[in-house]
Amino acid sequence: MLRVNLMDLDREGPVRMERDIAPDSPVWEDIEREFAGPVQLDLTISATATGQVLVQGTLDARLHRRCRRCLVDVVDEVHQELNLVWALRDDFPGGEDDEPEAEGVRTLDLTNNELDLGPALREELILAIQPYVVCTETCKGLCPVCGVNRNEETCDCTLEEPDPRWDVLRALKED
Numbered sequence: 001m002l003r004v005n006l007m008d009l010d011r012e013g014p015v016r017m018e019r020d021i022a023p024d025s026p027v028w029e030d031i032e033r034e035f036a037g038p039v040q041l042d043l044t045i046s047a048t049a050t051g052q053v054l055v056q057g058t059l060d061a062r063l064h065r066r067c068r069r070c071l072v073d074v075v076d077e078v079h080q081e082l083n084l085v086w087a088l089r090d091d092f093p094g095g096e097d098d099e100p101e102a103e104g105v106r107t108l109d110l111t112n113n114e115l116d117l118g119p120a121l122r123e124e125l126i127l128a129i130q131p132y133v134v135c136t137e138t139c140k141g142l143c144p145v146c147g148v149n150r151n152e153e154t155c156d157c158t159l160e161e162p163d164p165r166w167d168v169l170r171a172l173k174e175d
Protein backbone atom coordinates (compact mmCIF):
# COMPACT_ATOMS: atom_id res chain seq x y z
CA MET A 1 0.00 0.00 0.00
CA LEU A 2 2.80 2.35 0.88
CA ARG A 3 5.34 0.56 -1.22
CA VAL A 4 7.46 2.32 -3.78
CA ASN A 5 8.85 0.46 -6.74
CA LEU A 6 12.50 1.45 -6.89
CA MET A 7 12.94 0.47 -10.52
CA ASP A 8 10.11 2.80 -11.57
CA LEU A 9 11.52 5.54 -9.40
CA ASP A 10 14.89 5.21 -11.05
CA ARG A 11 13.40 5.13 -14.53
CA GLU A 12 10.60 7.64 -14.30
CA GLY A 13 11.84 10.16 -11.78
CA PRO A 14 10.14 11.66 -8.71
CA VAL A 15 6.72 10.38 -7.70
CA ARG A 16 4.03 12.33 -5.89
CA MET A 17 1.99 10.26 -3.49
CA GLU A 18 -1.16 11.71 -1.94
CA ARG A 19 -2.89 9.16 0.22
CA ASP A 20 -5.39 8.96 3.02
CA ILE A 21 -4.51 6.03 5.23
CA ALA A 22 -7.42 4.68 7.26
CA PRO A 23 -7.12 4.52 11.05
CA ASP A 24 -7.43 0.74 10.96
CA SER A 25 -4.60 0.31 8.46
CA PRO A 26 -1.88 -2.10 9.60
CA VAL A 27 0.54 0.82 9.13
CA TRP A 28 -0.75 2.32 12.40
CA GLU A 29 -0.91 -0.97 14.24
CA ASP A 30 -0.18 -0.71 17.96
CA ILE A 31 -0.33 3.08 17.98
CA GLU A 32 -2.74 3.12 20.84
CA ARG A 33 -4.57 6.26 19.84
CA GLU A 34 -8.12 7.00 18.81
CA PHE A 35 -8.00 8.50 15.34
CA ALA A 36 -10.62 11.10 14.37
CA GLY A 37 -10.15 10.38 10.65
CA PRO A 38 -7.68 9.06 8.12
CA VAL A 39 -4.04 10.07 8.23
CA GLN A 40 -3.28 12.30 5.27
CA LEU A 41 0.01 11.91 3.46
CA ASP A 42 1.37 14.19 0.80
CA LEU A 43 4.76 12.87 -0.25
CA THR A 44 7.28 13.38 -2.98
CA ILE A 45 9.57 10.42 -3.45
CA SER A 46 12.77 10.77 -5.42
CA ALA A 47 16.04 8.96 -6.05
CA THR A 48 19.35 10.80 -5.97
CA ALA A 49 22.17 10.21 -8.44
CA THR A 50 24.09 8.51 -5.63
CA GLY A 51 21.34 5.96 -5.08
CA GLN A 52 19.65 7.38 -2.04
CA VAL A 53 15.90 7.60 -1.79
CA LEU A 54 14.39 10.82 -0.41
CA VAL A 55 10.87 11.22 0.87
CA GLN A 56 9.70 14.75 1.53
CA GLY A 57 6.29 16.03 2.42
CA THR A 58 3.76 16.16 5.20
CA LEU A 59 1.78 13.87 7.45
CA ASP A 60 -1.46 15.09 9.05
CA ALA A 61 -3.42 13.16 11.62
CA ARG A 62 -6.35 13.99 13.90
CA LEU A 63 -6.64 12.23 17.22
CA HIS A 64 -9.34 12.15 19.89
CA ARG A 65 -7.69 13.05 23.17
CA ARG A 66 -8.49 14.60 26.52
CA CYS A 67 -7.39 17.93 27.91
CA ARG A 68 -4.78 17.21 30.55
CA ARG A 69 -6.23 19.83 32.91
CA CYS A 70 -10.03 19.65 32.58
CA LEU A 71 -10.41 16.26 30.80
CA VAL A 72 -12.81 17.47 28.07
CA ASP A 73 -12.51 15.83 24.66
CA VAL A 74 -10.10 17.55 22.34
CA VAL A 75 -9.26 16.82 18.71
CA ASP A 76 -5.50 16.99 18.49
CA GLU A 77 -4.27 18.03 15.05
CA VAL A 78 -0.88 16.48 14.42
CA HIS A 79 1.18 17.93 11.61
CA GLN A 80 4.60 16.60 10.75
CA GLU A 81 7.02 17.76 8.07
CA LEU A 82 8.83 14.78 6.62
CA ASN A 83 12.35 14.65 5.33
CA LEU A 84 13.39 11.02 5.20
CA VAL A 85 16.46 9.45 3.65
CA TRP A 86 17.18 5.86 2.76
CA ALA A 87 20.61 4.67 1.63
CA LEU A 88 22.30 1.38 0.95
CA ARG A 89 24.19 0.27 4.01
CA ASP A 90 27.52 0.48 2.16
CA ASP A 91 26.88 4.13 1.44
CA PHE A 92 26.62 5.32 5.02
CA PRO A 93 29.31 7.89 5.73
CA GLY A 94 31.19 5.56 8.09
CA GLY A 95 30.81 2.50 5.89
CA GLU A 96 29.10 -0.70 6.94
CA ASP A 97 29.76 -0.24 10.65
CA ASP A 98 28.07 3.11 10.85
CA GLU A 99 24.88 3.28 12.85
CA PRO A 100 22.17 4.38 10.46
CA GLU A 101 19.94 5.84 13.15
CA ALA A 102 22.67 8.23 14.27
CA GLU A 103 22.65 9.88 10.87
CA GLY A 104 18.87 9.80 10.50
CA VAL A 105 19.40 7.57 7.48
CA ARG A 106 17.43 4.40 7.05
CA THR A 107 18.72 1.25 5.42
CA LEU A 108 17.60 0.67 1.86
CA ASP A 109 16.85 -2.98 1.28
CA LEU A 110 16.87 -3.89 -2.39
CA THR A 111 15.07 -7.20 -1.96
CA ASN A 112 12.02 -7.07 -4.26
CA ASN A 113 13.15 -3.65 -5.51
CA GLU A 114 10.58 -2.14 -3.21
CA LEU A 115 10.68 0.32 -0.41
CA ASP A 116 7.98 0.04 2.23
CA LEU A 117 7.37 3.50 3.68
CA GLY A 118 5.00 2.18 6.34
CA PRO A 119 7.39 1.61 9.26
CA ALA A 120 9.09 5.00 8.85
CA LEU A 121 5.76 6.85 8.62
CA ARG A 122 4.55 5.04 11.70
CA GLU A 123 7.67 6.14 13.59
CA GLU A 124 7.26 9.71 12.40
CA LEU A 125 3.67 9.83 13.57
CA ILE A 126 4.58 8.46 17.00
CA LEU A 127 7.30 11.11 17.37
CA ALA A 128 4.94 13.88 16.30
CA ILE A 129 2.31 13.11 18.96
CA GLN A 130 2.71 15.44 21.92
CA PRO A 131 2.75 13.75 25.34
CA TYR A 132 -0.31 15.72 26.42
CA VAL A 133 -2.74 18.30 25.09
CA VAL A 134 -4.80 21.09 26.64
CA CYS A 135 -8.17 22.38 25.36
CA THR A 136 -6.88 25.96 25.47
CA GLU A 137 -3.69 27.43 26.87
CA THR A 138 -5.78 29.27 29.44
CA CYS A 139 -7.70 26.18 30.62
CA LYS A 140 -8.25 26.49 34.36
CA GLY A 141 -8.64 22.75 34.88
CA LEU A 142 -10.68 20.96 37.50
CA CYS A 143 -10.97 22.10 41.09
CA PRO A 144 -8.80 19.68 43.06
CA VAL A 145 -11.23 19.86 46.00
CA CYS A 146 -14.73 19.51 44.50
CA GLY A 147 -13.88 18.53 40.93
CA VAL A 148 -15.90 21.15 39.03
CA ASN A 149 -14.61 22.27 35.67
CA ARG A 150 -13.31 25.72 36.55
CA ASN A 151 -13.74 26.90 32.95
CA GLU A 152 -17.50 26.50 33.36
CA GLU A 153 -18.20 27.02 37.04
CA THR A 154 -16.69 28.77 39.99
CA CYS A 155 -16.70 27.13 43.37
CA ASP A 156 -16.00 28.39 46.89
CA CYS A 157 -13.28 25.91 47.67
CA THR A 158 -10.21 27.31 49.31
CA LEU A 159 -6.93 25.72 48.53
CA GLU A 160 -5.16 25.73 51.86
CA GLU A 161 -2.27 23.55 50.83
CA PRO A 162 0.71 25.73 49.98
CA ASP A 163 3.00 24.37 47.32
CA PRO A 164 5.50 22.23 49.26
CA ARG A 165 8.32 23.47 47.03
CA TRP A 166 8.05 26.87 48.71
CA ASP A 167 8.78 25.29 52.08
CA VAL A 168 12.33 24.62 50.98
CA LEU A 169 12.82 28.24 49.98
CA ARG A 170 11.25 29.48 53.18
CA ALA A 171 13.53 27.27 55.24
CA LEU A 172 16.54 28.65 53.42
CA LYS A 173 15.49 32.23 54.14
CA GLU A 174 14.96 31.56 57.84
CA ASP A 175 18.39 30.03 58.28
Ligand SMILES: [Zn+2]
Pocket residue numbers: 067068069070071072134135136139140141
Ligand atom coordinates in the same frame (compact mmCIF):
# COMPACT_ATOMS: atom_id res chain seq x y z
ZN1 LIG B 1 -9.11 22.01 29.44
Ligand SMILES: [Zn+2]
Pocket residue numbers: 143144145146147148155156157
Ligand atom coordinates in the same frame (compact mmCIF):
# COMPACT_ATOMS: atom_id res chain seq x y z
ZN1 LIG C 1 -14.07 23.46 44.15
